[in-house]
Amino acid sequence: MSDIQARPRIQIGAALALGFALRLLFITNAARIAGDTLLYGDIAKNWMQFGVYGFARTATGADPTLIRLPGYPIFLALCFKLFGVDHYTQVMIVQCLIDLATCLLVAGLARRLFGSRAGIAVLWISALCPFTANYVAAPLTEVLTLFCIALAFYGLERWNANGSGWNRWLWIIAAALAYTILLRPEQGLLAAVIVPAMLWLVLRSHGAPGSAPVLAAALCTVLPLVPWTMRNWHTFHVFQPLAPRHATDPGEAVWTGFPRWYRTWAIEFASTERVYWNWDGNPIDIAYIPSRAFDNQEQYNRVAALLSKYNEDSNVTPQLDQSFDSLARERIADDPIRYYVALPVARLLNMLLRPRTEMLSVGLEWWRWGLHPWKTLFAAAYGLLNLAYLVLGGLGLWLWRRSGWAGYSVLAWSMMAFVLLRCALLLTLDNSEPRYTLEFYPLLQVWAGAFFSSIFAEKEA
Secondary structure (H helix, E strand, C coil): CHHHHHHHHHHHHHHHHHHHHHHHHHHHHCCCCCCHHHHHHHHHHHHHHHCCCEEEEECCEEEECCCCCCHHHHHHHHHHHHHCCCCHHHHHHHHHHHHHHHHHHHHHHHHHHHCHHHHHHHHHHHHCCHHHHHHHHCCCCHHHHHHHHHHHHHHHHHHHHCCCCCCHHHHHHHHHHHHHHHHCHHHHHHHHHHHHHHHHHHHHHCCHHHHHHHHHHHHHHHCCHHHHHHHHHHHHCCCCCCCCCCCCCCCCCCCCHHHHHHHCCCCCHHHHHHHHCCCCCCCCCHHHCCHHHCCCHHHHHHHHHHHHHHCCCCCCCHHHHHHHHHHHHHHHHHCHHHHHHHHHHHHHHHHHHCCCCCCCCCCCCCCCCCCCHHHHHHHHHHHHHHHHHHHHHHHHHHHHHHCCCCCCHHHHHHHHHHHHHHHHHHCCCCCCCHHHHHHHHHHHHHHHHHHHHHHHHHHHC
8 A cells, every 4th residue: 555655755856857967958958148138137126226127237237127027036136146146057957956846736727627647647648848947048938937826726726625715825825926926927918817706706606705814915916006007107107017028228219110011921930030020130131031021023122222221231210110010011001811710720739849959959931851850850859749739738627628628617717717718819829939829738648638538447447
């Protein structure tokens, strides 16, 4: 009997140990400290050294900013305080532990919904998932965001199981929702599905008088945004409770013409990195722009002339931006279905299905066999593995539905609502980035628990 009881502990320990080893492998071989990581780090350091939430101006001062929410700079500042400024390896180790905690939350929720054996299986597929594990090697918001998503849904199930009233899980949910909004502005979508689910549960079981705990949690969720909003009003004289869409500080130029033209043809992540991110700062090679960006030779000639002018100093002018805006309007008028439906859906599918190699040394055009055959094979295998997670999660969701939403249906509907709302948001974006769909993975892994539960049930039968 003792061997039977010890077996799950051994499996949990083995899954976590291998998961830790996988994450260390990424940290030692695929660490990425560049781009937004340095931006967040600069904010954290200036906040610590000068008391200014902003970017370094000189060795003795900094300029304030509001282009990033304070959730991740707070995390970095704490890590820098503990381990030393710019010690990003230690930051990644902390993220490794947080990501493993996310795996435990996902597995714990699957266990509560579908049984202990399903929970163990989900722990294995989450601990060994390379797509989420890869991001511990990049000091960015993804690891903490995934943790908050898993904690919020796990907390929702525990809160409901404990009577959906004034219990500790209420405050855990509120803390997860509040912090995730401080990490990324679009994570308000998580609160938009969790809070209504909580309200539905209490109204169904306790009536209107029982809604007080939910209202308190909702208030706590938005409370941290109050000092941030007040600070932005005091510093910049603007009402900005989150972060601006175009990541610009007040007074900075906002270019909309080029992004609009970009949306008339962009699909692949390769275009995001080679074209979209280079606008206003780096040269853009017209060879990287696909033929679908031009409806005729005349449009190609106009774009070539505009890019030639832009590449002289890689600086945007109002005239350049307006010229791209005129091109965009022409193309939208010629084919509005392409602009408003086909391309947004294609970008979303690219974010979902593209091999998740953006953090690895695999070429942007991963499919070009002649340039790098082994990397192409690796990317194809990565793409199939990503597809397997999507199929496994979808199949698990279908089986869960077929079983009558074992557990309770509100949790299932809130999970699906989160995925659908996020997909709707992603349809509005200019650029395709696979990391924007990484938030689906905790839910896919939980749903996969229903699939494993059905397999184990069949074996037992």
